[in-house]
Amino acid sequence: MHRQQIVILGTGGTIAGRAESISDNIGYTAAQLGVAELLAAIPALAQAGTVLTEQVAQIDSKDMSFAVWAKLAARVSHYLGQPGVQGIVITHGTDTLEETAFFLQTLLAPAKPVVLTCAMRPATALVPDGPQNLLDAVAVARHAGAHGVVAVCAGVIHGAVDVQKAHTYRLDPFSSGDAGPIGYVEEGAVRLLRNWPEPQAGYVQKAIKNIAKLAGPADLPRVEIVMNHAGVSGAIVQALRAQGVQGLVVAGTGNGSLHQELEAALLEAQAAGIKVVRASRCLNGRVLPTPADQIPDSEGLSPVKARVKLILQLLA
Numbered sequence: 001m002h003r004q005q006i007v008i009l010g011t012g013g014t015i016a017g018r019a020e021s022i023s024d025n026i027g028y029t030a031a032q033l034g035v036a037e038l039l040a041a042i043p044a045l046a047q048a049g050t051v052l053t054e055q056v057a058q059i060d061s062k063d064m065s066f067a068v069w070a071k072l073a074a075r076v077s078h079y080l081g082q083p084g085v086q087g088i089v090i091t092h093g094t095d096t097l098e099e100t101a102f103f104l105q106t107l108l109a110p111a112k113p114v115v116l117t118c119a120m121r122p123a124t125a126l127v128p129d130g131p132q133n134l135l136d137a138v139a140v141a142r143h144a145g146a147h148g149v150v151a152v153c154a155g156v157i158h159g160a161v162d163v164q165k166a167h168t169y170r171l172d173p174f175s176s177g178d179a180g181p182i183g184y185v186e187e188g189a190v191r192l193l194r195n196w197p198e199p200q201a202g203y204v205q206k207a208i209k210n211i212a213k214l215a216g217p218a219d220l221p222r223v224e225i226v227m228n229h230a231g232v233s234g235a236i237v238q239a240l241r242a243q244g245v246q247g248l249v250v251a252g253t254g255n256g257s258l259h260q261e262l263e264a265a266l267l268e269a270q271a272a273g274i275k276v277v278r279a280s281r282c283l284n285g286r287v288l289p290t291p292a293d294q295i296p297d298s299e300g301l302s303p304v305k306a307r308v309k310l311i312l313q314l315l316a
């Protein structure tokens with residue numbers, strides 16, 4: 001393998017999407033073009049001869065599954081282990097990109113850069129954003145000292161733990177909330193604002209071993225997200241308990257506050273051995289715990305990331 005190779009793994013998304021008309025930025029079908037075609041659209045990259053592509057999946061990321069994550073993690077691990085590989089870029093849909101980024105960072109904590117990138121407009125758009133994002137992602141993967149899982153979109157580098165999709169339409173849809181971005185990509189150069197992601201958790205090695213022992217994704221611990229809102233009751237918690245749920249993340253209001261009926265149902269579930277974690281439905285900030293809290297907080301994680309972490313903890 002060529003020294004300082006960059007591997008681009010394709011998983012689908014809008015970056016690989018196709019629409020009937022060049023003026024249609026929303027009525028497209030995601031995951032139509034192969035990752036090799038995405039690379040071919042950027043001659044400067046394609047001709048460099050140091051970029052390898054592999055199609056790992058071809059999906060709209062709203063349909064992301066644990067099975068695809070397991071395959072992706074295996075391919076990322078494989079390439080990370082090759083001395084000639086400098087870094088990995090993953091093309092991905094924006095909708096669940098933050099979950100995949102957090103999953104890979106928690107599971108692998110890579111010492112090399114793993115850069116997820118995406119697009120808000122399909123490849124057929126009059127002015128597609130995917131090619132520039134892909135070029136920027138490769139620049140980050142090539143940056144000396146870069147490591148860990150990050151997302152690159154619209155010239156902004158976000159860490160896996162903080163990144164969240166915060167806008168439905170804009171070309172710069174991601175936010176790192178209070179933490180702020182890791183840096184920017186400007187004309188191919190990386191301008192760092194803070195450190196690259198660091199390893200997350202000690203429980204993960206056990207989780208990895210146990211994932212390998214599972215017969216299939218259906219054997220994963222079932223963890224669901226419930227939300228606090230006006231007029232909520234405990235009925236959803238009871239229904240999930242009846243189905244054998246093993247973990248619950250609650251997206252509380254504000255500082256993780258819960259309607260008294262939902263809280264009562266969650267405390268009953270907790271007493272019955274179900275793991276319950278309290279996050280916030282707010283986009284910014286984190287749940288600040290108090291000594292009186294009976295349900296543990298998500299330690300700053302959003303509900304979807306707290307769910308990924310709880311699945312891995314239950315596996316461990």
Ligand code: SIN
Binds near residue numbers: 015030
């Ligand atoms: C997807 O998440 O696969 C579709 C939406 C997008 O990439 O922006």
